[in-house]
Amino acid sequence: MAERHIVAIGGGTFASDPDNGRLEEYLLDLTGKERPRICFVPTAGGDDRAAVGRFYDFFAPRAEPTWLPLFDRRRSSPAEVLLAQDLIYVAGGNTANMLAVWRLHRVDAALREAWERGIVLAGWSAGALCWFGGGVTDSFDPDLGPLNDGLAFLAGSFCPHYDTEARRRPVYRGLVGDATLADGYAADDGAALHFVGDELAEAVSSRPNALAYRVARRTDGPAEETPLGTRYLG
Numbered sequence: 001m002a003e004r005h006i007v008a009i010g011g012g013t014f015a016s017d018p019d020n021g022r023l024e025e026y027l028l029d030l031t032g033k034e035r036p037r038i039c040f041v042p043t044a045g046g047d048d049r050a051a052v053g054r055f056y057d058f059f060a061p062r063a064e065p066t067w068l069p070l071f072d073r074r075r076s077s078p079a080e081v082l083l084a085q086d087l088i089y090v091a092g093g094n095t096a097n098m099l100a101v102w103r104l105h106r107v108d109a110a111l112r113e114a115w116e117r118g119i120v121l122a123g124w125s126a127g128a129l130c131w132f133g134g135g136v137t138d139s140f141d142p143d144l145g146p147l148n149d150g151l152a153f154l155a156g157s158f159c160p161h162y163d164t165e166a167r168r169r170p171v172y173r174g175l176v177g178d179a180t181l182a183d184g185y186a187a188d189d190g191a192a193l194h195f196v197g198d199e200l201a202e203a204v205s206s207r208p209n210a211l212a213y214r215v216a217r218r219t220d221g222p223a224e225e226t227p228l229g230t231r232y233l234g
Contacts, residue, residue, distance in 0.1 A: 002118025005030055006153060006195045008128035010160045010187030012206065014058040015051060015091065015124070021058070022206035022233040023192055027087055028063060030120045030194075036086035040067040043101050044093025044126040047071045051091055063087075070101050079110035087120045090127030092160075095147055096139035098126055108151055115153060125160045128192075132158040134181050136172045144171045146180050154198055157184030162213065164189045169225075176215050176223035183216040183223070191230055203230040 007027060014024055028036055040055040042048055047069050059065040068081050075081065082088055088111070090098075102108045115121050121131065129135040134148040135158040144167050159172035168186075175181040185193055185200075190210035194201045203212035214226045 001116055004115050004118060004197050005120045006115065006131050007120070007122040007192050008131055008154075008158055008185070008187065008195070009122065009124035009192040010128065010162055010189050010210070010212070011092070011124050011164065012189035012210070013124045015054060017190070017206070018054070018058055020190075020206050023190070023204070024058070026192070026204060026233055027089070027120060027122050031086040033086050035063055037064045037066070037084065038087040038089055039082060039085040040065065040089050040091065041107075041123075041127070042067065042091040042093070043070050043107075044095060044098035045091050046093070046097075055089075068107075070105055070107070073105075078105050078107045079113070082107070082110045082114050083117065083119070085114070085119055087122065088114060090121075090123030090130065092123075092125030092127055094139045095126035095129050095135075095137045095150075099130060099149065099151070111151065112153065121153075128160055128187070129158045132156055132184060135159055135184065136168060136175065136181070144168065146175050148181070154195055155182070157181040159184070159186040159215070160189075162186040162188045162191075163210070170222070173215060173222040173225060176217055177221060179217060183214075186213045186215055186225070188212070200228075203228045205230050205232050206234070208232055208234065
């Protein structure tokens with residue numbers, strides 16, 4: 001089995017901060033390729049064409065970009081597209097809808113095979129939560145709630161946008177604290193968790209003050225939050 005990589009990003013990627021790009025350079029470097037093949041998967045946003053355009057504008061100078069449409073099926077099979085890549089980059093949006101569509105089209109199985117082949121998997125928000133067993137989502141209600149049927153390539157749970165959406169932190173800590181969600185990780189916008197295999201290798205950030213956290217249940221009260229050493233990429 002090849003070395004497996006997953007990078008879970010809290011937010012603040014090229015989609016909202018195109019002049020930064022530090023996290024994207026980190027992802028491209030993980031492939032070990034001078035001009036890697038990268039596939040954008042915008043399912044969580046309903047295959048939004050504006051997002052696809054931003055992706056091509058950002059990556060075309062430094063990689064070989066393509067994308068995987070699932071709402072208008074006029075291309076090769078998802079597995080054929082995904083397994084031809086060096087890096088797969090999953091967008092944010094509605095996590096629950098994305099997972100349902102992926103399972104319908106067997107994208108979940110193709111992603112697992114890609115991971116086992118050593119193709120780098122990454123994404124932000126919904127595209128980060130999906131790799132875990134569960135996490136905090138606004139897929140069902142803007143007030144946030146638990147999702148417990150992620151792909152579970154990585155054990156535990158995840159919470160994105162930890163510093164930019166006021167309810168994320170207290171809701172996540174409460175759900176971990178009462179065991180609705182398993183212990184897990186959280187990431188500010190601009191912070192990312194890099195897993196090699198199923199073990200956390202490091203936390204990195206594109207912004208000086210962005211952090212990642214370990215969030216774990218304790219005997220009573222909200223879960224305990226421990227900042228992780230986060231390496232700034234600037």
